[in-house]
Amino acid sequence: MTKTPVKHAPKKPDYEKALRKAGIRITRPRKIILGILGETEDHPDALEIFRRAEQVDKSISLSTVYRTMKLLEEMGAIHRHAFEGGPSRFEQAGGDHHDHLIDMDTGDVIEFRSDRIEQLQQEIARQLGYDIVHHRLELYGRRRKD
């Protein structure tokens, strides 16, 4: 089990090429959004992505951000996380799988990974007669003050 935060792999997979191959057009808004997702280390929501995109091109629209997030999610290029009581937040896919600990005071998201937990989940599903398609494990907590 890894207990230290997962470090983002310095990934710059060529999404543009992948998109074009899937018959999807590389438009100006999409280029901008991909750029933002590639840069960021945090887990922004659609509105935050929209605000960052506006800095680059004032004419971009929020619907386009939503549409693009959905498209990229369906392509598997990003992951959507619907943490409690907030809008969906996104992160680039391509790193290795991890789960999240959400700081309830700041909203910060810490990534972690536990192979032991993954394995236990598999066992449980198998015993119940199921195949896991995906899972969601989120810890909601506060910084320990000692």
Add this chain to the structure above:
Amino acid sequence: MTKTPVKHAPKKPDYEKALRKAGIRITRPRKIILGILGETEDHPDALEIFRRAEQVDKSISLSTVYRTMKLLEEMGAIHRHAFEGGPSRFEQAGGDHHDHLIDMDTGDVIEFRSDRIEQLQQEIARQLGYDIVHHRLELYGRRRKD
């Protein structure tokens, strides 16, 4: 680790008494909603509870269902689960803690519990310098066809 579905304790805690003690009035809509929650073995959403309540009293309103769910949640009488891509679903509290496996084809919810996973979560949070307030573990899967 328990791998068999958690069986609902045959719980009929006297919520009416508890509510009254908390200075909360036992009204007709609340009685009906508590009755529904006490009967059901599944995890209905607000609309479903509303529909069931309507059978009993045609005059009940959806807002009251929402308000009552929020009230009961704050009192700790029920748990709210926001599974992926759907409205919140509720279950009576009072049983022991468990997590959920969601059947992606039927929407069925299977309860399970793994002390080992709970323990690993604690360890992880501690190592990251956090105290867990609560967590969410959901497995999304399909029945294994063999």
Add this chain to the structure above:
DNA sequence: AATCTTTTGCAACTGAGTGTCATCTGGCAC
């Protein structure tokens, strides 16, 4: 450059849930 889709921005819409407010009612006092 001409064409033909796909995509965009805008605005109208949806679904889940919350807030407002006039009316109603549970529960206690008498």
Add this chain to the structure above:
DNA sequence: GTGCCAGATGACACTCAGTTGCAAAAGATT
């Protein structure tokens, strides 16, 4: 039982996140 009144209700307007319809704009391909 009747009266009282804070708390609860139903109706409906509203919010928030996200989606959809549509005419205009812009990729890609020739």
